[in-house]
Amino acid sequence: xxxxxxxxxxxxxxxxxxxxxxxxxxxxxxxxxxxxxxxxxxxxxxxxxxxxxxxxxxxxxxxxxxxxxxxxxxxxxxxxxxxxxxxxxxxxxxxxxxxxxxxxxxxxxxxxxxxxxxxxxxxxxxxxxxxxxxxxxxxxxxxxxxxxxxxxxxxxxxxxxxxxxxxxxxxxxxxxxxxxxxxxxxxxxxxxxxxxxxxxxxxxxxxxxxxxxxxxxxxxxxxxxxxxxxxxxxxxxxxxxxxxxxxxxxxxxxxxxxxxxxxxxxxxxxxxxxxxxxxxxxxxxxxxxxxxxxxxxxxxxxxxxx
Amino acid sequence: xxxxxxxxxxxxxxxxxxxxxxxxxxxxxxxxxxxxxxxxxxxxxxxxxxxxxxxxxxxxxxxxxxxxxxxxxxxxxxxxxxxxxxxxxxxxxxxxxxxxxxxxxxxxxxxxxxxxxxxxxxxxxxxxxxxxxxxxxxxxxxxxxxxxxxxxxxxxxxxxxxxxxxxxxxxxxxxxxxxxxxxxxxxxxxxxxxxxxxxxxxxxxxxxxxxxxxxxxxxxxxxxxxxxxxxxxxxxxxxxxxxxxxxxxxxxxxxxxxxxxxxxxxxxxxxxxxxxxxxxxxxxx
Numbered sequence: 215x216x217x218x219x220x221x222x223x224x225x226x227x228x229x230x231x232x233x234x235x236x237x238x239x240x241x242x243x244x245x246x247x248x249x250x251x252x253x254x255x256x257x258x259x260x261x262x263x264x265x266x267x268x269x270x271x272x273x274x275x276x277x278x279x280x281x282x283x284x285x286x287x288x289x290x291x292x293x294x295x296x297x298x299x300x301x302x303x304x305x306x307x308x309x310x311x312x313x314x315x316x317x318x319x320x321x322x323x324x325x326x327x328x329x330x331x332x333x334x335x336x337x338x339x340x341x342x343x344x345x346x347x348x349x350x351x352x353x354x355x356x357x358x359x360x361x362x363x364x365x366x367x368x369x370x371x372x373x374x375x376x377x378x379x380x381x382x383x384x385x386x387x388x389x390x391x392x393x394x395x396x397x398x399x400x401x402x403x404x405x406x407x408x409x410x411x412x413x414x415x416x417x418x419x420x421x422x423x424x425x426x427x428x429x430x431x432x433x434x435x436x437x438x439x440x441x442x443x444x445x446x447x448x449x450x451x452x453x454x455x456x457x458x459x460x461x462x463x464x465x466x467x468x469x470x471x472x473x474x475x476x477x478x479x480x481x482x483x484x485x486x487x488x489x490x491x492x493x494x495x496x497x498x499x500x501x502x503x504x505x506x507x508x509x510x511x512x513x514x515x516x517x518x519x520x
Numbered sequence: 521x522x523x524x525x526x527x528x529x530x531x532x533x534x535x536x537x538x539x540x541x542x543x544x545x546x547x548x549x550x551x552x553x554x555x556x557x558x559x560x561x562x563x564x565x566x567x568x569x570x571x572x573x574x575x576x577x578x579x580x581x582x583x584x585x586x587x588x589x590x591x592x593x594x595x596x597x598x599x600x601x602x603x604x605x606x607x608x609x610x611x612x613x614x615x616x617x618x619x620x621x622x623x624x625x626x627x628x629x630x631x632x633x634x635x636x637x638x639x640x641x642x643x644x645x646x647x648x649x650x651x652x653x654x655x656x657x658x659x660x661x662x663x664x665x666x667x668x669x670x671x672x673x674x675x676x677x678x679x680x681x682x683x684x685x686x687x688x689x690x691x692x693x694x695x696x697x698x699x700x701x702x703x704x705x706x707x708x709x710x711x712x713x714x715x716x717x718x719x720x721x722x723x724x725x726x727x728x729x730x731x732x733x734x735x736x737x738x739x740x741x742x743x744x745x746x747x748x749x750x751x752x753x754x755x756x757x758x759x760x761x762x763x764x765x766x767x768x769x770x771x772x773x774x775x776x777x778x779x780x781x782x783x784x785x786x787x788x789x790x791x792x793x794x795x796x797x798x799x800x801x802x803x804x805x
Contacts, residue, residue, distance in 0.1 A: 225643055232644030236653075243660035350535075354785035356736045358743050359777035362763055366774075370767050453649060460651050461740050475652055476744060479659045487656065495647045 222506055226499035231282075233495040234488065238281055241484045242274065247294055268294075281488075290489035295478070300485035304471055304493050310380060311470035314463070315455040317390035322397030323448070329398075330405030334440075335432065337410065345402055352399030361392040361465040378467035389466040393459060397451050404447050408440040415439070441512050449505035453498040533796070539789020546783055550602040561600040562751040564590035573771050586771045589761065594771065597753040598779045604754050605783070608665065609734040612672030617727055619673065620680025621719065625711055627681070628688025638685065642678050650675045654737060658746045665748060672738060676730045683726050687719045721798050728791030732784045739780055755780050 248261045265271045290300040333345035369377040379385050421431045460472030471490055478486035573586040585595040627638035654671050661667040741747045742756030755776045762773030
């Protein structure tokens with residue numbers, strides 16, 4: 215098992231390196247930050263001075279190598295906009311994004327899991343039809359539009375919840391529900407079809423045949439075995455949650471990493487873009503390593519195979 | 521007659537049929553848009569600002585879906601926006617599909633370093649949130665039609681490549697492939713004539729899923745101001761504009777959003793149906 219995980223870790227590190235490299239190349243194509251940083255009417259002399267100061271006059275390869283070396287040390291340079299280390303700007307925003315994505319994931323697992331299991335258990339009933347219909351609509355609803363509709367209903371019309379902002383639990387409700395919508399629908403559908411697949415397996419028939427009560431068959435035999443695809447999907451969705459948070463955070467003025475990166479792209483604040491994307495990619499790789507670990511806990515066969 | 525009996529055999533899949541019919545309707549509207557006699561989607565009339573939708577269609581020149589903050593007809597903007605969205609998303613899915621299928625075929629068939637390289641590229645792409653990748657590249661290259669298609673194609677090749685590669689790994693070892701190989705067929709012939717047809721159906725299912733995702737991603741980009749630029753109408757931009765008037769004119773934002781949701785829903789339903797039809801083992805849902 216350790217060997218399996220070490221090779222996954224190596225692949226993860228390569229992935230992070232690739233992401234960081236792409237961000238470096240693309241952000242150099244965004245344009246000249248000196249033009250944006252200096253006031254209008256700055257002389258050519260001042261611009262050149264600033265470029266030297268930022269290291270933007272060096273050959274691209276040299277910039278890249280020193281960028282990589284510093285990135286390993288956690289140094290992405292000073293944010294052009296905030297004048298502080300870019301990584302600390304990003305890390306300050308991380309708790310907000312983590313809270314939002316974590317709440318969304320919790321909603322997705324709780325509600326999506328319950329709905330999916332109910333649909334599978336009550337196969338062919340109105341419950342199943344309802345779950346499937348709502349899940350289909352949930353998967354088709356773009357999160358930013360849903361967010362605005364929720365604001366329209368709960369903040370503007372009813373006045374129950376704030377339209378945006380950060381701080382109290384009231385601020386969290388609408389963005390978390392918005393972000394959770396797609397995840398919840400996906401988990402519900404996947405768990406349902408995965409459970410229906412497992413319910414046809416021989417060992418489930420055997421379990422029934424030896425007289426186990428259905429509740430035990432469902433929790434022990436069906437539940438556990440149908441979790442594997444759901445766990446895989448949850449790992450992938452975690453990445454979508456982090457990326458999708460960019461739009462949701464913008465809609466609700468939520469001070470998270472996603473919105474920070476979007477703003478940094480607009481203001482061509484390279485160091486913040488690079489640090490932000492690197493942090494998000496690292497979290498994604500970490501989450502998927504956790505998913506690999508979870509497999510071995512859920513399925514003993516994987517433990518023995520590796 | 522064949523169509524009729526096919527429809528009859530798919531009777532239980534009314535959701536899939538509904539999705540297909542809806543998509544055909546939306547496509548027809550998008551293609552026929554300019555000839556429907558709708559008002560110019562880009563021409564505003566400040567005397568007719570923010571008119572509420574009217575239920576009855578009182579002849580041409582009226583605004584059944586209401587008007588926006590500049591007095592532009594929302595129905596014709598939605599139709600014009602669907603042309604833009606479907607052109608971008610459709611082209612991106614086809615381009616990404618061609619690239620992904622090609623790479624998946626090569627990696628799965630030849631294995632070795634090309635396979636390892638592809639799998640690492642897939643890892644990198646999956647660790648990169650698509651929305652951020654798209655935002656970054658569009659911001660760097662500029663939001664022209666061609667750039668948007670290229671960027672969205674770039675975010676969609678991965679899933680094709682993965683599915684196709686996996687499929688090739690199994691097809692490659694099947695008897696009929698071994699047989700043509702023993703007969704001395706070239707790699708190109710084996711790949712093109714014998715393996716490609718066997719990976720096209722799963723790739724088609726991926727294509728529908730990707731189409732839905734790409735439509736939403738495109739709308740998200742233009743919502744953030746990095747989609748197709750005005751005066752071209754786009755759904756995401758309409759949503760962003762409508763946000764300002766959310767309290768006074770709900771229809772400006774609600775109706776384009778509904779159009780977006782219906783489009784994605786129809787594509788998803790079609791995709792589910794296609795998957796079940798091609799793979800009778802999988803369950804509906």
